[in-house]
Amino acid sequence: MKHTLRILVRMDLDPSSAVLEVEGCVTVEGCPSVTSVLARTLLLAECEEVLIDLRRAKHIEPAAADYLQRIDPRSIVEGGVPVPTRVGVLRPRVLPDCPLEAEQAGASR
Numbered sequence: 832m833k834h835t836l837r838i839l840v841r842m843d844l845d846p847s848s849a850v851l852e853v854e855g856c857v858t859v860e861g862c863p864s865v866t867s868v869l870a871r872t873l874l875l876a877e878c879e880e881v882l883i884d885l886r887r888a889k890h891i892e893p894a895a896a897d898y899l900q901r902i903d904p905r906s907i908v909e910g911g912v913p914v915p916t917r918v919g920v921l922r923p924r925v926l927p928d929c930p931l932e933a934e935q936a937g938a939s940r
């Protein structure tokens with residue numbers, strides 16, 4: 832079983848903001864990928880605000896959501912970010928469990 836992660840970056844240049852739409856499985860293992868896309872987005876767009884949108888993810892590990900919420904944009908871009916940027920996380924109120932795990936549990940019965 833493999834958790835898969837997809838990240839789509841949407842940018843509005845005026846006003847400068849970006850959204851990272853994250854789909855699939857948001858796991859602790861996948862967090863470095865989200866962080867690296869976020870770092871590149873911060874450098875590219877010089878955004879005032881970047882939102883990490885987890886609302887379409889099928890699976891969110893609570894530890895992963897907490898990790899993403901605590902990201903400090905200044906610490907993930909070498910030499911610092913060009914402009915001060917707010918990073919926010921949009922998450923569903925209830926974090927979904929992995930559909931793959933549910934499928935597997937069903938199949939083994």
Ligand SMILES: [Zn+2]
Nearest residue numbers: 834856890929
């Ligand atoms: Zn999963």
